[in-house]
Amino acid sequence: MSYKQLENLQQALKKLPGIGSKTARRLAYYMVSRNTGHAMMLADAITSAIEANNPCPECNLLTEGELCEFCADPERNQSLLCVVQDAQDVMLIENTHEFKGRYFVLGGLLSPLHGIGPEEIHFPQLKKLVEELPLTEIILALNPSAEGDTTIHYIVEKFETMPFKITRLATGIPFGGDIEYTTPVTLTNALFRRYEAD
């Protein structure tokens, strides 16, 4: 194997979220030198996952079949829709076992700096889905940032006349979090959205 190939591998790994130069180099060496069996398995897993997956036509979640498991499941509550930024957010919310409705993956938040407008966050597709479902509530589970809040403003504005309510996640102190280390704005929000203790 040439130096060039190792370099390519390293550069490709570095592009992954959360991986810096050092880790990329370590991983690249690991793959080519010690455990080539494992590395081949990984390569296959990546290839087949990519080849087999397409965005679900209803919600954008990646899926092997026609519809994703949530859109295809008649047991899911069709009157609740949870709108998230990324597919990984769906997994996070599923893990709470608290939500039994449908999902919609925006794939991004409004951000002119990144060239992301309403079309890029699949708003037309969301609108179509919203018109088809017998919704009573949309939950906007988006990050409380400049971009997240603006996306919420946009969606709220667009669905103003629709007959369902639109909610957003409460922002506050995380469990296991420490008030002392909470940023002041978070703490202010947590105070502002406090609820009755029972």
Added chain:
Amino acid sequence: MLEFPAPGLFITGANGCGKTNLLEAVAYLSSGKSIRLKPDSELVRFGQEFFRLSGEVEYSGSRHTIEVACDTNHIKTISIDSVQIDRLSELYRGFKTVYSAPGDVEIVTGSPGERRRFFDLAIAQHDVTYLDYLRRYRQVLKQRNQLLKERFNRAEKEAWDNSFVEATLPVIEKRLSYLDEFRPVLREYYRDISGEKEELQVEYKFEIPTSSGEKFQESYLKAITTSEDREREQCRTLFGPHLADWDFLLDGKRVRSFASQGQNRSIAIALRLVQAEMVKRSTGESPVLMLDDVLAELDASRRSNILNMLHGQHQVLIAAPDIGDYRDFNLPVLNLTDKPERGSVL
């Protein structure tokens, strides 16, 4: 290693001996940045590749160790009590310093940006939530300016307008409430400096017309409609806290057009003294106050008024080439001319 006695220190020595350097090192521990607005690369000693700085300081009733290291790639790591911090704003919560230098006269006579920088930092020192709100505001502003450069649809623009107004409100509210507390102290301090002779006023100047009684929220919503065409033309946001200013009035007259050099310098010093007092009010602890050769050019009565005001107030670090007037102040003296120059080691 250098120890600063509780009442303070008088730092003297010839021009270029490193007095400002030393103060800068102290200030760096409280802001993670250079007070002279130099990039970190220029703080590295000539011929060296990195710098290190550490100090033991007292705040929140106990001693803390703050360490800064800036490596060859100018990546810096800062830790408080051996715990590395992620954001510079964490420094703002603890050790507080106020640095006054001749260049501060720019706050009084310079562009509005100078006053925004002064007040934004002073408010952040007084109220840590301010930095979070300011950061949010700047992010929304950046996004909105980008949007104005592009083709956008109406609802998208409205969404960013909403976020924009939402983000401006806490920034303005905090500036106004800081000023409400700042104003009477400034008036009192300036009276003391001028020997009861002059009345100094300061007002926040909105960048858009605000009719009295109207909430600034409403003014902003109006400004969004009325300035839309101009904003599209110029591709940027034409109103908001990033364009606001503060007006100083001396006996009712605008300082920028009328005041003398000495008056401007006195105002600049007064601003720093009030900044220090505001820190003391919000935290209950005095910040370290540094006066870097600021009394030159003032008349004898103003010089002695200022020195009298400092007595027993804060830990004061005064730097000047000659001891002159400061002799009466009875601070321990550090003469840097005698010491071999050692960069910013403390």
